[in-house]
Amino acid sequence: MHNKEKHIVIIGGGTAGCVAAGRLAREGYRISLIEKDKKPGGKINNWYQLFPDRRRSVEVTDYINKEIDHPLIDLMTGTELDKVKYKNGKFSISTGKSDLGQADAVLIATGFDLFDATRKEEYGYGIYDNVITSLDLENMFHSGDILTTKEEIPKRVGIVHCVGSRDEKVGNFHCSKVCCVTAVKQAIEIKEHIPDSEVFCFYMDMRMFGPYYEELYRESQEKWVVNYIRGKVSEVSENIEGRLVIKAEDTLLGKPIRMEVDMLVLMVGMQNAKAGLNLQDKFGIQTGVNGFFRIRDNHYGNNLSNVDGLFYAGTCTAPMNITDTISHARAAAVEITEYLSKN
């Protein structure tokens, strides 16, 4: 098959990069898959259960690992891209370790970074003991214990939505899309672990955009009696007993509300990954106002960059859930196949 003579470099071995690699390898292309971490799979490796069905995340990582189990895929972990030269539609690429030779197409699938919660100082992350992020909570789920730093079972947990998203103060105007449903999922998991605890979600809008998300939200109310308060938490402090005191407006009542919690979970948003942004100058690519890579067309060109032969897949272009990331990666494979058949 003459496809074998064509070489594609994929940067990023998370969900998007791996799914695209699998598709393209099965088309007969030779793939170099570069991953900066020690193993592929990306951010899902950190998650314990996934919304909306709360399946174990390892089921999806197993799928991803099977995707890249193909003789035409050369997976290079612990590797980062070093130099790029672009001439007549072909890329010459080297990593710090080796020269990858010429690539006929490049797919950027560098994903996202979670917002650094210390930047929202008023929430006290890194200052107060029991202010944690959604990621820290996933680690607790992994370990099986949800405990405060004093090793006590929290009686009341607060969840703050939109931390680092929809917030001009940190320069992020966009909605990270998946944190509302993550909050709902985590609220349920907390109630499951600690049935007599109370959980309060402080939200600006509940954005249940995906299939079965609204149903999960409903379940959280009906079965688990999770409480939702529409209002942005404005500040957090610690009282003498070491409990956290949060202030917000209960906007549906038009009144300020104050309550103590034993643990506060910050739903940190998504930003374009640093690893991706580092590629900007090397490839001459652009970002949009949201900081993610700018796609050529919002409706039908969402895998295309401003450089011919250079494509995008996954959350380097916008916040996405896993389902959409997989679809986006498959679509990238179609775009690349079409491009290579013409060039």
Add this chain to the structure above:
Amino acid sequence: MARNFGFAPIKGRVIDFDRNDKRVFEYVLEREPSFALCIGCGGCAATCSAANFTEFSLRKLNILIRRGENDEVRKIVDRCMLCGKCTLVCPRGVNTRNVVFLTREAFEEFDNYAI
């Protein structure tokens, strides 16, 4: 006695959640589990005749009950005429009429034990 010297203690508007008494909420929720499903959309209040003529909103009442703002609940809960129109509108299937009914019942119950 109604003289205001400008330094009378004003009851703050802040919902002090930890001090508030949530027994009315618990009473209603236990007997009407659909109460947990309210999303504060206001459909009920939009259709309600009482809301159209008085300062009354079932949406607000629901939230006040949840927060344990019982003084306010007590002030407005009698304005509902139990007509049940709101129940026909609610997108979450909250048995709104029963919520009002149970709230009144809860007050009677607890008042007998003199809170």
